[in-house]
Amino acid sequence: MSGYNRRSFLKVSGTALGGIAVGSTVTVATADERFLVDSKKTSKSEAEAAGLDVAHDLPEIDTLVVEGAESDVEALGVDYAADSTYSLDLPFDEEQVASEDATDEPYYSAQWDKQAQNIPDAHEITRGEGTRVAVIDTGVAAGHPDLQHAVNEDLSQDFTGDGYGAAGPYGGYHGTHVAGIVAADDRNDAGAVGSAPGTEIVDCRVFSPSENAAFADIVAAMVYSARIGCDAANLSLGSYPASRKENGSFYGKILNRTTSYAKNQGTVIVVAAGNDSADLQHDGSLISLPSEAANVVSVSATGPIGFNQGDDGLESPTYTPAAYTNYGTNAIDVAAPGGNFDDYSAGWFYDMVFNAIARPQFDADGNYVGASYTHSWIAGTSMAAPQVAGAVALLRSQRPDLNANKVRKRLRNTAEVPEEFDKTYYGAGELNTYEALK
Template identity: 55%
Template sequence: MRQQSRRSVLKLSGALLGSLAVGSNVVAAARTDRFIVETKNASVADLRRAGLDVAYDLSATGVAVVEGSESNLSSVTTAYAPDVEIHLETPAVNDAVPAGATDEPGYGIQWDKQSQQIPDVHDVTRGAGTRVAVIDSGVAADHPDLEAAVNEDLSRNFTADDFGSGVPAGGDHGTHVAGIIAGNDANGTGIVGSAPETEIVDCRVFSTAAGASFADILAAIVYSVEIGCDAANLSLGAYPVPRQEEGQFYGKVLNKTMTYANSQGTVLVISAGNDAADLQHDGSVISLPNEGAAALSISATGPKGFAFDAGDVEEGPESPAFYTNYGTNAIDLGAPGGDAYLPAIESHPNTWFYDLVYSTISVPEYDENGTYVDSTNSYGWKAGTSMAAPQVAAAVALVRSLDPDLNADQVKSRLKQTASVPDGYDKSYYGAGLLDPLAAVSE
C-alpha cells in the first residue's frame, strides 16, 4: 500500500445503523442529539468548551461530529446540521441463494470475472502491496476465501454496537463485496477475486437496524485515508436527496471529505444507485455519495440468459442492468453488477439467478436480544451497483500495484482511458466506458 509520512492509526467509535440495497426509497430521519459541524469558525476546542462531546474530530476535512444539546451548539456556531439516518428498501431480485445452489463451482459461474479476463489480468498483477477499505456492513475475516486478505488489526467498527470488526454483524453485504475484490483464487475452493493479493480493511458502518449514519460514513472515509488505503469502496447511498437547505450542507461537507481523500491518494469508488434514475436530468435532487466531488461513480451491467435460454431478450455482460442509475456526467464507469430477466424468476427458477454476481457471503446470527453471536460462511448471488463498485475498487488496486506512485487522479484517468462504451449502447450508462482491467494493467 501507499507509504506516507506521519501516518497514524485512528481509533474511532460512533453510533450507526445500517442497510444496503438494490433499489431504494429514501427516508431521512434527523438525529436530535448528534450533529455534523463545520470547524472553520468553531474549533474542536470551542465545541468542547460549549459542553459538547466530540464523537469524531475530522479536522483534516474541516469537520467535526458532536453529541449533545443543540442549544449549546448554536451558542458557538450556525454552520451545522443534524446527523441523519437513511433507510433503504431491497427488492426481491437481490440475495438469491436457492437451495443447493451454493455447491456449484466457482469461476465457471463468475461471468463477471470471465468477461473481464481476470485470469489474464493475474498474469500481469494480482494486486500485491495495495490496500482497499470496504466501508460496509462488515467483512467475515474467517471466511475461507477472505481470511488471507483481511487485516483484522486495522479493521474498525464505526457503530455504537460492541460486536467488533472483521464480522458481518450488519449483514452479509460487505462480505459479498470483499469477495468480489479479493476472493482467494489459490486455495482450491470457492471464487476468484479480481485482486486476490490486495489487503482488505473492514470498516463496518452498519449494525443491525435499517439506516446508516452519514457522519459515521464520513469518519470511515477519513480513517481509510489515514491508514493509507489505495481505494475505499462505498457500496451504499441515498437517493433522492434535495440539493437545497440541509441537503446542500450535507453535500458541502461530503465534498470536503472526498476532496481530502482524493488529495491524499485514496480513490473513492462508489455505487451509483439502483433506482433506474436519470441522474443527469433529475432536477433539484442529488444522489449521495456517488455524486460527491472526486468520486468514481459506478453503474451496473450484466447479462440476461447466462445460464438459460432468454430468447429475444438475451443480453451480454456489457448490457446496462435494468435497475442501474445513469446519466452521462453522473457516471464515471460501468462495471459488472448483475442483471435479471424478471419473468425468468418464475419460468426458470433454478437458473435465473446466475445473471447476478456470485461471491462470498457470511450470514449473521443473532440471539433473542438482537446481539450478534456468529455467522455462517458460504457463497451466493447478489445484484446491484453495490456489486459493480468493488470490481472498480479492485481495478484501482491492480493499477496501483504496478504503479504505486500514481496519484488518485492518475489512477482514475488510467481506468477511464482504457474503458470504452460498448457498440450499440448509450454512453449515458457508462460515462467513460465499461471497465477493462486487462487494458488498464497492460497500458
C-alpha cells in the same frame, strides 16, 4: 415468486438488488440528536465545553460530529447541520435466490463478471499485492474462508459505536459479498475469485444490525480510509433522491472536503451510482449522495441475460445496462458488472453476481453468536462498485506511482461504450480491467 416479469417485480419490491439506493430516502435526525459542525472556527475542546459529546473529530476536513442539544450547537456560532441516516435496502434473501446449490458447480464458472474482465489474464500481471482497500459497509467477515487471507483485523474499525466491533458481518451479509468481489481467495481451491486477491481489506463498518448508517459515520470512515493509506475505498451505499436544498449545501461542502482529502492522500473513492433506474443528469433539484460528490468514481451496473442457461448463447451480453441502474452521461464515470435479471425462468439468478456472503446470527438478547459462511448471487450497483475498487488495487499494485487522478483517468481511458447501447448508461464506458493493466 413465479409470474412476475421485470417491470412488475421492480414495482413490487424495488429490485432484486444489493445496495442502498433503491427506494431509500435521507431521513434527517431530530434536532436534539446529532450534528455535523464546521470546525474551522471552533474546536473539540470548545464543543465539549459547550456540553456536547464529540463522536468524531475529523481535523483533516475541519469537521466535528457532536451529540447534544441543538441550542448548545447554535451557541458555538458556526455552520452546522443535523446528521442524517441512510437506509440499507437489501436484496432478496439469498436462500430464496439460490434455489440451486452453487457448491455443486465449479465456482469460477458461475462468475461471468470475472470472465468478462479477463481476471485470470490480469492475475498474470498482478494479483493486487502491496495494496489496501477499505470496504465501508455492513461489516466484512474476516472468518469467511474466502477472506481469511485478506482482512486486516487490526486496522478494521467500527464507526457505529454499537459495541459489536469490526471484521465481522454484524450489520448483515452485504459487506462480505462486496469484499469477496474485491478480494476472494483464488488459491484456496474452494469458493469464488476476487478481482484482486492479493490486496488487503480493511473493514470500516457503518451499519448496525437493525439501524441505518449515519452520514457522519460514513464521512468519518472515508477520512479514516485515506488516513491509513488505502488505495481505494468502496462505498456500495448511498441515498436517492435527496434535495439539493435543505442540508444539501452543507453536506456537499463536507463531502467535497472529504473526497478532496482522499484524493490528495492517493485514495480513490469508488461509489455505487444507485438502483432507482433514475436519470441523475436530468433530475432537477435532486441529488444522489455520495455518488455525485466531486473526486469520486461513480459506477453504474451491467449484466447479461441468459448466462449459463443453455447452448444458445446469451439473450443479452454481459455489458447490457442493468434494468435497475441509475444513469446519466456526466453523472457516471464507468459501468461495471453488477448483475441483471429478466424473469423467473429456471436459472435466472445466474445473471446476478456470485460471491461470498456471511449471514450473522444473534441470540434473543442481541448478542452476536457467529455467522454462517457461504456464497450466493446478488445484483446491484453495490456489486458493480467493488469491481472497480478491485481494478484500482490491481492498477496501483502494478503502478504505485500513479496518483488518484491518474488512476481514475486510466480506468476511464481504457473503458469503452458498446456500439449497440446508449452512452448515458456508461459514462466513459464499460470497465476493462485487463486493458487498464496493459
